[in-house]
Amino acid sequence: MIPSKNFKLYVSILGALAIISTVRLWTDQDALTSSSTIGTALRLTVPILLAGMAGLWAERCGVLNIGIEGMMIFGTWFGAWGAWQFGPWVGLLFAILGGMFGGLVHAVATVRFNIDQVISGVVINLFAFFGVRYLSELVYVGKPGGGISQSPPQKWALPKFNLPILSGGEIAGWKSSDFLGWLESQRWFILGDLGGIGRGLTHSISWATVIAVIVVPVSAWVLWRTRFGLRLRSSGESPVAAESLGVKVNHLRYFGLLISGGLAGLAGGTLSIVASSYYRQGQTAGRGFIGLATMIFGNWRPSGILTGALLFGYAEGIKLVASDSITALFLFIAAIAIVFFVLSIVRRKRSQILVTLVVFILSAVAYRTVSTVPESLTQSLPYVVTLIVLATANQRLRPPAMAGVPFRPGEPH
Amino acid sequence: MSQNINSQRNFNSMRKSLNTLGSSVSAIILALIICGVLLLVTGKDPFAAYGKILETGLTSDKFLEMLKRATPLIFSAIAVAIGFKMNLFNIGVEGQYLFAALIAAEMGTHVSLPRPLHILFILVVAMISGAAWASVAAFLKIVRGINEVISTIMLNYIALSFIQWLFETFFRDNSDGGLNVKTTKIAPSGRMPDLVHDRLNGMFIIALLVAFLYWIVVFRSRFGFQLRASGLNPIAARTAGIPANRMILIALMLSGAVAGLVAMSAVIGDVYGYGPSAIATQFGFAGISVALLGRNHPLGIIGAAMLFGFLDSTSAELQLSGIPSSIVKVIQAIIVLVVVIVNEASSRRYNRRTAERAALALKSLDI
Numbered sequence: 001m002i003p004s005k006n007f008k009l010y011v012s013i014l015g016a017l018a019i020i021s022t023v024r025l026w027t028d029q030d031a032l033t034s035s036s037t038i039g040t041a042l043r044l045t046v047p048i049l050l051a052g053m054a055g056l057w058a059e060r061c062g063v064l065n066i067g068i069e070g071m072m073i074f075g076t077w078f079g080a081w082g083a084w085q086f087g088p089w090v091g092l093l094f095a096i097l098g099g100m101f102g103g104l105v106h107a108v109a110t111v112r113f114n115i116d117q118v119i120s121g122v123v124i125n126l127f128a129f130f131g132v133r134y135l136s137e138l139v140y141v142g143k144p145g146g147g148i149s150q151s152p153p154q155k156w157a158l159p160k161f162n163l164p165i166l167s168g169g170e171i172a173g174w175k176s177s178d179f180l181g182w183l184e185s186q187r188w189f190i191l192g193d194l195g196g197i198g199r200g201l202t203h204s205i206s207w208a209t210v211i212a213v214i215v216v217p218v219s220a221w222v223l224w225r226t227r228f229g230l231r232l233r234s235s236g237e238s239p240v241a242a243e244s245l246g247v248k249v250n251h252l253r254y255f256g257l258l259i260s261g262g263l264a265g266l267a268g269g270t271l272s273i274v275a276s277s278y279y280r281q282g283q284t285a286g287r288g289f290i291g292l293a294t295m296i297f298g299n300w301r302p303s304g305i306l307t308g309a310l311l312f313g314y315a316e317g318i319k320l321v322a323s324d325s326i327t328a329l330f331l332f333i334a335a336i337a338i339v340f341f342v343l344s345i346v347r348r349k350r351s352q353i354l355v356t357l358v359v360f361i362l363s364a365v366a367y368r369t370v371s372t373v374p375e376s377l378t379q380s381l382p383y384v385v386t387l388i389v390l391a392t393a394n395q396r397l398r399p400p401a402m403a404g405v406p407f408r409p410g411e412p413h
Numbered sequence: 414m415s416q417n418i419n420s421q422r423n424f425n426s427m428r429k430s431l432n433t434l435g436s437s438v439s440a441i442i443l444a445l446i447i448c449g450v451l452l453l454v455t456g457k458d459p460f461a462a463y464g465k466i467l468e469t470g471l472t473s474d475k476f477l478e479m480l481k482r483a484t485p486l487i488f489s490a491i492a493v494a495i496g497f498k499m500n501l502f503n504i505g506v507e508g509q510y511l512f513a514a515l516i517a518a519e520m521g522t523h524v525s526l527p528r529p530l531h532i533l534f535i536l537v538v539a540m541i542s543g544a545a546w547a548s549v550a551a552f553l554k555i556v557r558g559i560n561e562v563i564s565t566i567m568l569n570y571i572a573l574s575f576i577q578w579l580f581e582t583f584f585r586d587n588s589d590g591g592l593n594v595k596t597t598k599i600a601p602s603g604r605m606p607d608l609v610h611d612r613l614n615g616m617f618i619i620a621l622l623v624a625f626l627y628w629i630v631v632f633r634s635r636f637g638f639q640l641r642a643s644g645l646n647p648i649a650a651r652t653a654g655i656p657a658n659r660m661i662l663i664a665l666m667l668s669g670a671v672a673g674l675v676a677m678s679a680v681i682g683d684v685y686g687y688g689p690s691a692i693a694t695q696f697g698f699a700g701i702s703v704a705l706l707g708r709n710h711p712l713g714i715i716g717a718a719m720l721f722g723f724l725d726s727t728s729a730e731l732q733l734s735g736i737p738s739s740i741v742k743v744i745q746a747i748i749v750l751v752v753v754i755v756n757e758a759s760s761r762r763y764n765r766r767t768a769e770r771a772a773l774a775l776k777s778l779d780i
Contacts, residue, residue: 137737
């Protein structure tokens, strides 16, 4: 019997859990799967995830979006302004609108005027960075707590909730049990990790996080299961063929870029409204580019982007919450590598044998010798991982065929 | 007859460059109008702002500052333009020049040489380091086929953290005791002499020299022809026997080498070392703007860099007179966007008109 795809997935998730649980008990680093690490990781995942989805929507309709970072900057500024003036929900709306403005500029420049998509993106990044600085000088300077590089703090925060029964949420005023928290505190093999991860994902969750996570299945459904999505993807794969079948490629690219900008703006909004309570210059800190990296890592697919964003978010989260635990991750990588090493011997894949062995030796040596990983080097992890993925799995990556190629409707091809 | 064709060709090329200049100038004016509207909407008087820019920018005092601010932009724009000429988008100038600045500043403290040699040594180290960092992107493109746009973006961030790590763990000099930490100061023999005391240093001359060399190498040499041919039509170039991979490697390394010089006017002219807060960032991205505005031509780049330097030099006075100084950068970004759009539109119109004229000429031949 050939095991189904889902069965393999469950086995590998369980295997990874078993390994990380063993590593946790071995090294005594409970922070690896504690609910606070996972919770922080989730909060850091959200903007990267949304930025990645922004990249997906743009590239699927055939336009590279280097300007995600700039659109996120618009999102942080306008989101913080809206939240400061009218409250967090309106703030998120303004963040989306701010990002959509960036998307519209990108669309007009690349779709209407056909200029190079990379150039347009780069200019949007510059324009956004200095544009919001100009706006800050006009609006925030002189307000209490505000200045040229930051907004006054917001008065209200978005509500957060805990899931009832599982992680101590309230049902009509009655505080229910915190089952997962109890499970986590027992520190059992695998079950303790499940408790920590589960509680991290369900305890003190902001509604904005829920929205962000919902974006993934909704995007996947719209892009792959609706007529609109098929047409949008076709204008990224083969605009000429799409046009010959009567698809209005340029209209769809406008739509795609508006959605892309809106998602990037929302990503910025979660930074200035959910993750903190004010706008600060440089708040995006290159997350737009991490989002771009995540999109490549995720092979231009929503599920892959979710995986990549969780990975990068987890790496960032563990660095923030428990930087001592990072060395334990080397042991985790070594263990994973040895599993793949054995698998590749069984499957007789020579190229993998060498790679996995090298990874195993490197990470094992790193675990024995490195005591602290310098903060400055861990920052570059998403970028290094993306370059490695690009360099090793380039043949298996499948970007939209015509993303980045200018298209003029009605011209002979 | 041949003379006739020649003069016709000269006339055509002159008309084309006049066209180019005209479209760039009109684009700049259009951008200023858009910016004026932006100023008006945000409650500032555009005439007052532009008046202030002209009033302060046109004093002889500001002339030197303009040249000083233009210097790194010229290097950065030429680095970007070398890539553009081969259809390579080197977004990585940012990482390349910062990496080169740190390495050159550190290496410069470890040698003792007489003055011109010491300066030369530092400049060469900077160029090698910039080229080395750029070659990573070149190898990734040649060996694994990774688009240089993505790889140079990633390498920018990797460079930033790598530099920070190198600086914090090895090169930092704490003896000064101040908050503003730097590498050890470069000895006087390695410092670039000033052209005008404390206002402008010799790197400006080197920038002009590099612009001239760029013109010779890219527009007047065999190598430059191969470079531009690979950019205009890679398939034709390969058919003609131009080695594509070697061209990629050389073009990106040349670009990185010039990028390595971007921060040198600060490293050996002002700061005499490297410090995270002493060396200005963002020149890599500004260089892209300047290259686009100057349309990859050395004279255009120098002119565009002067324009940006001119605008930058007025920011302090603007701030004093109640107009947010960031408007200068906003103007620059809008100028670039409008220029790129106008250039694209005008080149399409030019191509269409050429095609129409050719069709007309063919018709009159009555074939």
